[in-house]
Amino acid sequence: MELDPAALSIPDRYKLLIGAIVPRPIALVSTLDAQRRTNVAPFSFFAGVGSNPMTLLFCPATSPDGSEKDSLANSKPPAEGGTGEFVVNVVSDAFVRKAIATSEPLPHGSSEFDAVGLTTAPSRVVRAPRVAESLVAFECRTLQVIRTNPGAPSSGNIVLGLVVHVYVSDTIINAKLHVDPAALDAVGRLGGMNYCHTRDRFDIPLGLAALNAP
Ligand SMILES: Cc1cc2nc3c(=O)[nH]c(=O)nc-3n(C[C@H](O)[C@H](O)[C@H](O)COP(=O)(O)O)c2cc1C
Numbered sequence: 001m002e003l004d005p006a007a008l009s010i011p012d013r014y015k016l017l018i019g020a021i022v023p024r025p026i027a028l029v030s031t032l033d034a035q036r037r038t039n040v041a042p043f044s045f046f047a048g049v050g051s052n053p054m055t056l057l058f059c060p061a062t063s064p065d066g067s068e069k070d071s072l073a074n075s076k077p078p079a080e081g082g083t084g085e086f087v088v089n090v091v092s093d094a095f096v097r098k099a100i101a102t103s104e105p106l107p108h109g110s111s112e113f114d115a116v117g118l119t120t121a122p123s124r125v126v127r128a129p130r131v132a133e134s135l136v137a138f139e140c141r142t143l144q145v146i147r148t149n150p151g152a153p154s155s156g157n158i159v160l161g162l163v164v165h166v167y168v169s170d171t172i173i174n175a176k177l178h179v180d181p182a183a184l185d186a187v188g189r190l191g192g193m194n195y196c197h198t199r200d201r202f203d204i205p206l207g208l209a210a211l212n213a214p
Contacts, residue, residue, distance in 0.1 A: 018191045019190075024046065026046065026099065027044070028042050029041055029088055029089070030087045030089060031085070031086045031128050033109065038128075042099055043071070053162055056088060056140065057161065058086075074128075075161075084141060084142045085139075085141055086161060087126060088137065089134035090134055090135060091187050092135055093187050093197060098117055099187075102116050104116075118133055126139045136168050139163065139164050
């Protein structure tokens with residue numbers, strides 16, 4: 001099948017993105033609004049960007065009615081009306097149902113933390129709290145928001161964050177800063193309502209040596 005995105009409906013384009021770009025890590029993004037009310041929501045269009053400086057991104061799409069999701073409204077730079085801060089919390093199996101439940105579109109200003117039973121913990125550098133249940137949290141200052149089609153329904157937005165502090169639970173990291181994947185037990189998103197564990201792992205060396213790996 002050969003497909004021209006321009007000839008596809010928006011839902012079909014989305015279906016291809018979420019069905020074929022798998023597995024996707026889940027950023028549970030916590031923010032504060034201008035009144036310092038907490039907000040938390042999951043985003044699987046999420047990636048690390050670079051290590052010098054340490055940067056990452058998540059992509060809160062514009063809603064079908066053209067409005068901004070709260071996570072975007074809260075995390076965009078102060079010059080655009082946001083707080084310029086957010087925290088990416090890594091999702092483990094132990095609280096994955098609560099993490100996914102935070103995707104409920106609550107009225108602006110009602111906290112998903114309270115609605116799903118997740119707990120806030122103070123961050124060290126930014127004002128937005130981290131999620132206490134999460135074993136890793138990246139505190140970020142927003143560098144830039146890139147909008148692929150400003151204000152258009154279901155258009156993409158990239159929130160680029162500078163990581164200004166990292167929390168890692170002592171239970172999952174060693175002195176060499178190696179994170180134990182079994183202890184982290186991260187969950188990924190596939191298409192539709194499908195998710196996966198990170199429990200089936202194998203090693204492959206870099207480069208041509210990969211060809212001789214068992
Ligand atoms: C696992 C998961 C991943 C999601 N990933 C995204 C995403 O990458 N981008 C997006 O715009 N919405 C995504 N959503 C939907 C948002 O979480 C949902 O729209 C949420 O209500 C946004 O909350 P907010 O308005 O508080 O920012 C995802 C939902 C789930 C359950």
